[in-house]
Amino acid sequence: MSSLRAGWRIQIRVISALMIRELTTRFGRENIGFLWMMVEPLLFAALVGIMWSFMRDDEHGVGVVAFVVTGYLPLTLFRHVVARSVKVFSVNGSLLYHRQINILDFIFVRFAIEVIGGMMAYVFIATILIGMKLFPVPAEPLFLINGWLLYCLFSLAVSLILAPLSEVSEALEKFIPVTTYIMIPFSGTFNMMSWLPPKVRDIMYWSPPANAMEMMRYGVFGDQVTPIYDPMVPLGISLVLLPIGLALCRRIRRTLVVE
Amino acid sequence: MIRCENLYKSYPMGHGRKKVLEGLNFEIGRGDRVGVLGRNGAGKTTLIKLIGAVEMPTSGRIKREMKVSWPLGFAGGFQGSLTGYDNARFIARIYDRDYREIRDFVEDFTELGRQLKMPVKTYSSGMRARLAFALSLAIEFDCYLIDEVILVGDQNFHRKCHYELFEKRADRALVLASHSPDTIREFCNRTIVLRNGKGEVYDNIDEGLNIYDTL
Numbered sequence: 001m002s003s004l005r006a007g008w009r010i011q012i013r014v015i016s017a018l019m020i021r022e023l024t025t026r027f028g029r030e031n032i033g034f035l036w037m038m039v040e041p042l043l044f045a046a047l048v049g050i051m052w053s054f055m056r057d058d059e060h061g062v063g064v065v066a067f068v069v070t071g072y073l074p075l076t077l078f079r080h081v082v083a084r085s086v087k088v089f090s091v092n093g094s095l096l097y098h099r100q101i102n103i104l105d106f107i108f109v110r111f112a113i114e115v116i117g118g119m120m121a122y123v124f125i126a127t128i129l130i131g132m133k134l135f136p137v138p139a140e141p142l143f144l145i146n147g148w149l150l151y152c153l154f155s156l157a158v159s160l161i162l163a164p165l166s167e168v169s170e171a172l173e174k175f176i177p178v179t180t181y182i183m184i185p186f187s188g189t190f191n192m193m194s195w196l197p198p199k200v201r202d203i204m205y206w207s208p209p210a211n212a213m214e215m216m217r218y219g220v221f222g223d224q225v226t227p228i229y230d231p232m233v234p235l236g237i238s239l240v241l242l243p244i245g246l247a248l249c250r251r252i253r254r255t256l257v258v259e
Numbered sequence: 260m261i262r263c264e265n266l267y268k269s270y271p272m273g274h275g276r277k278k279v280l281e282g283l284n285f286e287i288g289r290g291d292r293v294g295v296l297g298r299n300g301a302g303k304t305t306l307i308k309l310i311g312a313v314e315m316p317t318s319g320r321i322k323r324e325m326k327v328s329w330p331l332g333f334a335g336g337f338q339g340s341l342t343g344y345d346n347a348r349f350i351a352r353i354y355d356r357d358y359r360e361i362r363d364f365v366e367d368f369t370e371l372g373r374q375l376k377m378p379v380k381t382y383s384s385g386m387r388a389r390l391a392f393a394l395s396l397a398i399e400f401d402c403y404l405i406d407e408v409i410l411v412g413d414q415n416f417h418r419k420c421h422y423e424l425f426e427k428r429a430d431r432a433l434v435l436a437s438h439s440p441d442t443i444r445e446f447c448n449r450t451i452v453l454r455n456g457k458g459e460v461y462d463n464i465d466e467g468l469n470i471y472d473t474l
Contacts, residue, residue, distance in 0.1 A: 010355075017352035025340050097329035097336040098353055099312050254315045257270060258308065259334045 010100055018109045037117030038124055041073055062221050066135040070220050071189035077118040078155045079180045084110045085159035086166040086173055093258040103253050107163055111156050139222025147215030150234040154208040157238040160245025164252040188213035193228035208234035261287040266319035268305055279305045281456030287432055294443035295436040296471040297453035303436040307406045325401035331391045332406035339380035343390055354398050361397045368393035384411045396423050402432035410439055440468050
């Protein structure tokens, strides 16, 4: 028991040291530092705001701005988590000189930073938009949070698989950015399930991000939208992907060449 | 004690595999000072990386019953874009040491002064070696893994290493890869000669060095 606790303590220490290191190498100490993480979503929200002022469109009963923001922010999270997991082991190779650092720590650290940054951006943008009356006060916060967590879990599971694969396959590494764009229609970012014809809906039922997205949208808009979702899909698929990813990471560690 | 049992290591090369180590067996006891000898590409760095658990053996196992340092070499262990102080802070955090103590020791040992505020990638190899040694000496290990790097230091650095490793830490083990017979004679009391993927251990330094001469 005490060795378990000691191990846990080391793990926490290593993770926090790696997070500080990652933040200083990525954002530096000058100017706004970590807040840079929120710049991209903010710029996007501003652009949507400008667009909106030209075309007011409430055809589905919810504001376009709020709808786009609720879809785009999680998608950004997914894209960033996946992009940052590419070649994460060889990029951080010099850290493997220290035995208490595990290769999984690299993925968890980058994932945690993206999740925290993404949540900060979400809260910040939503607060501003609520002030401007462009975003509703979340009707069911619990659904929003659970949907977000499921979305994060799925992103983590995917990155755990792609990180080791990107180390062995040059081709895969090049394809990842393209596939994250191909995923957009299946992510529920720009549409609700209930807007789709039943046949398409049957296919979308199996999309983990689309289900999580429905939950988040219901959390924000409440009864203004009709969510169709099954939390077991993102949860189940992630729980299947996670052990595969962990096994792949373990396998890759055995053959990893460290400079 | 460190025990290497039937160590194999190969790397993918083209369509086949390049075999570097083929069945290595040896032990390093407490206080042993082992010089690793071999031609370029014989597997000295690979062996040190395996002992330090930076890379995993293709097969075989290594039992470590001592606290082994990370391999001190030209690469690895540092984040080039971070400053010397940042690296010291990072090391202090992951090894759970007091940063101020480590900082004081590093300042004293490296004599790098204001350079410690610069990114490590701007350091010369001698300066890197100073920083690497200072950090691992400050952490205190039972066994130090040193890959060549001791040679790039100047006289003053050499003297300091000798003092810190021999007078203050005479009880620690050492694994030192080097091409310099003088360095091996100065620091080691055993040698292991690597050739054709096998290792031969010589408890007599001169015997090992003579074999190395004929390679």
